[in-house]
Amino acid sequence: MKILVIGSGAREHVLARELAQSQRVETVYCLPGNPGMTLDAIQTVAVELTDFAGMIDFAQQNAISYTIVGPEQPLVAGIVDAFQTAGLTIFGPTKAAAALEGSKTFAKEIMAKAQVPTAGYQTFTTVTPALAALAAQNYPVVIKADGLAAGKGVVIAPDLAVATTTIERFFEQGVTSILMEDYLSGEEFSLMALVADGQVYPLPVAQDHKRAFEGDLGPNTGGMGAYCPVPQVSAAVVQETVDQILQPVVAAMADVGTPFTGVLYAGLIATKAGVKVIEFNVRFGDPETQVVLPRMTGDWAQVFEQLVSHKTPTLTWQTDGMTLGVVVAAEGYPTEATVPVELAPTSQFQAATSQFSFAGVAGTQDQLIGTGGRLLTAVVTAIDLPTARQQVYADLKALAQPGTFYRQDIGHQALT
Structure with a gap:
């Protein structure tokens, strides 16, 4: 069969690579993809994420068996609806269901209906009342842009200033609504689940590192690294999360007329009062996908084929070892514009111990150029976390280029 993956980042690179390993699969296309993906025989297609007609035409002309969507933007814009109207098989939420990520206010309303624990909040649509409300806040306070912001629309404000x-910056940038949330303290973790026909199939837990710099300092990013599994999050906590958060939310979505199909990502925090929701996404996380998907010992192409055929997916997982992923980004990310930077020759990436998935790159198979933002993720699976860290950081040190940076403490929570 032929499979189409929508997206161009490291998350989509890993997804496409895992699908291509199946004996069931003839070709995996990634649209628009990036030149780094071609190192894994993934065929990239130069169609923009906003060109639904072009995507549909490609899928029809190439007899695509099913399509999987990586990034949130096309989901929120209604790509699933468009494909289904055209009679094409696609795995993901409809436009209405994707509002669970596209609107933080909608997500809060669903959580309230499902009686799911989350931070207390207020919503503001103009700057004056938002600023007036700051006087009554306990600090730190969490301020979120109510819409898509590529993981960068959240600020943990330590003080009034x-x-x-x-708040002033968000409204100046054209944000039409913000949320002001209570700050939650505890152990953060990410739980992704495949959802189809009202059933929830959880994947192993991962832990993301959102801040740009070591010690969890600096601005929020789309994610600077992750690891899986997370030893400090017990199996009992995971089961509690599935039973008391994911299943009720899926049921509530159906109750309000927006049944959910696709990947449900819960950003969670284990507090002294129990597990609470920080955010929901409606697609695979990035960089969590890079460390979770390779731990599945079965056939990913079969799993998605089963899901779109209304069958129970066959999910089997590696139970030992640790998978660690470290993101390399362009200097200045996420706050400053960056200039293109020449990466190490691809022959050096291919000779390394780590497995690489590429994101913000251009160039050729022989020489990739970093174009800005997050450039790539290096992933190692080893017997334990210290060994994985040693291997991945040795590779990154050998491949380091001026104009790039990466955090050197990914996984520190599990070590302490």
Whole structure:
């Protein structure tokens, strides 16, 4: 069969590579993809993420068996609806269901209906009342842009001055609504699940590192690294999360007329009062996907084929070892514009111990150029976390290029 993956980042690179390993699969296309994906015999297609007609035409002309969507933007814009109207098989939420990520206010309303624990919040649509409300806040306070922001629309404001600046900046940038949330303290973790026909199939837990710099300092990013499994999050906590958060939310979505199919990502925090929701996404996380998907010992192409055929997926997981992923980004990410930077020759990436998935790159198979933002993720699976860290950081040190940076403490929570 032929499979189409929508997206161009490291998440989509890993997804396409895992699908291509199946004996069931003839070709995996990634649209638009990036030149780094061609190192794994993934065929990239130069069609923009906003060109639904072009995507549909490609899928029809190439007899695509099914399509999987990586990034949130086309999901929120209604790509699933468009494909289904054209009679094409696609795995993901409809436009209405994708509002669970596209609108943080909608997500809060669903959580309230499902009686799911989350931070207390207020919503503001103009700057004056938002600023007035700051006087009554306990600090730190969390301020979120109510819409898609590629993981960068959240600021944890430590004091009144930073909160004021953040609110003014969001509204100046054209944000039409913000949320002001209570700050939650505890152990953060990510739980992704495949959802189809009202059933929830959880994947192993991962832990993301959102801040740009070591010690969890600096601005929020789309994610600077992750590891899986997370030893400090017990199996009992995971089961509690599935039973008390994911299943009720899926049921609530159906109750309000927006049944959910696709990947449900829960950003969670284990507090002294139990597990609470930080955010929901409606697609695979990035960089969590890079460390979770390779731990499945079965056939990913079969899993998605089963899901779109209304069958129970066959999910089998590696139970030992640790998978660690470290993101390399362009200097200045996520706050400053960056200039293109020449990466190490691809022959050096292919000779390394780590497995690489590429994101913000251009160039050729022989020489990739970093174009800005997150450039790539290096992933190692080893017997334990210290060994994985040693291997991945040795590779990154050998491949380091001026104009790039990466955090050197990914996984520190599991070590302490």
